[in-house]
Amino acid sequence: MSIDRAVQQRYSAASEVAEPGLCCPVDYDPQYLKVIPADVLEKDYGCGDPVSYLQPGERALDLGSGAGKVCFxxxxxxxxxxTVIGVDLNDxxxxxxxxxQxxxxxxLGYGNVSFAKARIEDLALDLEFLDRHLDRHPVRCHDDLVRLDELADRLRRDSPLIPDGSVDVVISNCVLNLVAPQRKQDMFAEIARVLRPGGRAVISDIVSDIDVPTAMQADPHxxxxxxxxxxxxxxxxxxFTRAGLTGLTILKREARPWETVGDVEFRSVTVAAYKPPTREDTPTRHxxxxxxxxxxxxxxxxxxxxxxxxxxxxxxDLRAILAGPYVEHTYILEAELADPEPQQPSSTLPFGLSALSVRASTPGRIRYRPSTESAACVQPSGTCGC
Ligand SMILES: C[S@@+](CC[C@H](N)C(=O)[O-])C[C@H]1O[C@@H](n2cnc3c(N)ncnc32)[C@H](O)[C@@H]1O
Incomplete structure (x- = not known):
C-alpha cells in the first residue's frame, strides 16, 4: 500500500472512531474547550500546542486541521x-x-472559521473544485489527464485557494511529518509563500534524533x-531556513521522547519561524x-x-532582525545623515551608504542614532508586530 493511501485510510478511520495513542494528545487551555462538541474533542491527534501563540485579530491558517479542534x-x-482557515486532505x-462548525x-456568537480541502504541500490548489470537475469530466485517457494537469495549473495561478502573502500566522499540529519525502521542501516553500512579509509560522511536530532508517520509512503503518x-x-x-524563513526558535522541546522505535527517538517540538519583511518595506543604512x-x-x-x-x-540582515525574535535582543541604529556634502569618501562606507551624506566628525567614522524601527517593533510580549 502506498504511503498516501495509508495516511488517507488511517485518518478516515480515525475520523469515525477515535484512535487513542495516535500521536500524543495535548492539554489545551480548558477554557477554550467548552464550546467544542465532544465528537471533535475526542478526535485529537496533535502532539503540541501551536495555537496558544496566536494573537487577537490575526488571520491564521491551520495545516492538517483534522477534526477541527485546533481551529476552534x-x-x-x-x-x-x-479569521481561521483549516486545510486538510481527508474528506x-x-x-x-x-x-x-x-x-x-x-x-461563540460569531463565525470566523472555514475549512478547505488541499494538500499542505500544494496550498494553491482547491481540491474540492477539482473533485467537482472530475465528477463531470472523469479522466478516461491520457489526453484527459493532460487537460486535468492544465486545469490544475490554471487554478493555482488564477484562483489560488490560499493566495500569496495572505496569512499572518501558519500553525500546524503533528502534520508536517506525514508529507511524502519528495514533497517536504515544497511544503516548507508553501508555508513561506502564503505568509505575509513579517508573518510567522508556529509548528508543532514529531522529529527524530537520527535519520529514520529507510526500512522504517517504507512501513505505511x-x-x-x-x-x-x-x-x-x-x-x-x-x-524552514531553506524556504527563506528566519529567526528559527524552538519554543518547546519535550525532554522525554514520545516513543523510541528501534534505535530512533521520536519527540515533539514546537518551533517558530519568521518571514522577513519585503525589500521595499525596509530602509538601509542601519x-x-x-x-x-x-x-x-x-x-x-x-x-x-x-x-x-x-x-x-x-x-x-535588517529584514531578518525586524521579522521576529532577534529584535528584542538588539538596538537598531540608523546612520545620521547630513547635508549637503558627504564628510567621508563614499567608497569606504557599508551597505548602500555611498549614495548618502553621512554625518561624521572623524573621517572613517559613521555616527548612528537609535532607529525608529526597533522601538516601534518591540511589543510588550517581546514579539514583533510590524
Ligand atoms: C495527526 S493528524 C493531526 C490533526 C490535527 N492537527 C490535530 O491536532 O488533531 C494529521 C492530519 O493531517 C491530514 N493530512 C495528512 N497529510 C496531509 C497533507 N499532505 N495535506 C493535508 N492534510 C494532510 C490528515 O488527514 C489528518 O487529518
Whole structure:
C-alpha cells in the first residue's frame, strides 16, 4: 500500500472512531474547550500546542486541521476580528469539522472559521473544485489527464485557494511529518509563500534524533502513525531556513521522547519561524548592537553580532532582525545623515551608504542614532508586530 493511501485510510478511520495513542494528545487551555462538541474533542491527534501563540485579530491558517479542534480553539484566541482557515486532505476529517462548525458558531456568537480541502504541500490548489470537475469530466485517457494537469495549473495561478502573502500566522499540529519525502521542501516553500512579509509560522511536530532508517520509512503503518516521516531535528529546522524563513526558535522541546522505535527517538517540538519583511518595506543604512547575554551570536543570514559592538548591517540582515525574535535582543541604529556634502569618501562606507551624506566628525567614522524601527517593533510580549 502506498504511503498516501495509508495516511488517507488511517485518518478516515480515525475520523469515525477515535484512535487513542495516535500521536500524543495535548492539554489545551480548558477554557477554550467548552464550546467544542465532544465528537471533535475526542478526535485529537496533535502532539503540541501551536495555537496558544496566536494573537487577537490575526488571520491564521491551520495545516492538517483534522477534526477541527485546533481551529476552534484558534477561533476564540484570534476573536471575531480574526479569521481561521483549516486545510486538510481527508474528506472524512473535513466532514467532522464542518458538522461541528454551526454549533461552535452558535456557542461563540460569531463565525470566523472555514475549512478547505488541499494538500499542505500544494496550498494553491482547491481540491474540492477539482473533485467537482472530475465528477463531470472523469479522466478516461491520457489526453484527459493532460487537460486535468492544465486545469490544475490554471487554478493555482488564477484562483489560488490560499493566495500569496495572505496569512499572518501558519500553525500546524503533528502534520508536517506525514508529507511524502519528495514533497517536504515544497511544503516548507508553501508555508513561506502564503505568509505575509513579517508573518510567522508556529509548528508543532514529531522529529527524530537520527535519520529514520529507510526500512522504517517504507512501513505505511509507522508512517501514518507520525513516526516514519519525521525529519531529523536539525533537518526539520533547515527546512524552514531553506524556504527563506528566519529567526528559527524552538519554543518547546519535550525532554522525554514520545516513543523510541528501534534505535530512533521520536519527540515533539514546537518551533517558530519568521518571514522577513519585503525589500521595499525596509530602509538601509542601519547598524545593530547586540545586547547580550551571550558574547556573540550568529543569525540565520550569517550576520555575526558581538555583544555591545556597533555592527553595520545589510538590508537582508535588517529584514531578518525586524521579522521576529532577534529584535528584542538588539538596538537598531540608523546612520545620521547630513547635508549637503558627504564628510567621508563614499567608497569606504557599508551597505548602500555611498549614495548618502553621512554625518561624521572623524573621517572613517559613521555616527548612528537609535532607529525608529526597533522601538516601534518591540511589543510588550517581546514579539514583533510590524
Ligand atoms: C495527526 S493528524 C493531526 C490533526 C490535527 N492537527 C490535530 O491536532 O488533531 C494529521 C492530519 O493531517 C491530514 N493530512 C495528512 N497529510 C496531509 C497533507 N499532505 N495535506 C493535508 N492534510 C494532510 C490528515 O488527514 C489528518 O487529518
Amino acid at each position: 480553539i484558534a477561533a476564540q484566541i484570534v476573536g471575531p476580528s480574526g 472524512d476529517m473535513l466532514a467532522v469539522a464542518r458538522r461541528a 454551526p454549533e461552535v458558531t452558535r456557542r 509507522l508512517w501514518s502513525g507520525c513516526y516514519s516521516g519525521a525529519l531529523q531535528e536539525e533537518r526539520f529546522l533547515d527546512g 547598524a545593530v548592537v547586540y545586547r547580550g547575554p551571550f558574547a556573540a551570536v550568529t543569525i540565520d543570514t550569517g550576520l555575526q553580532m558581538i555583544r555591545g559592538r556597533v555592527v553595520p548591517i545589510s538590508p537582508d
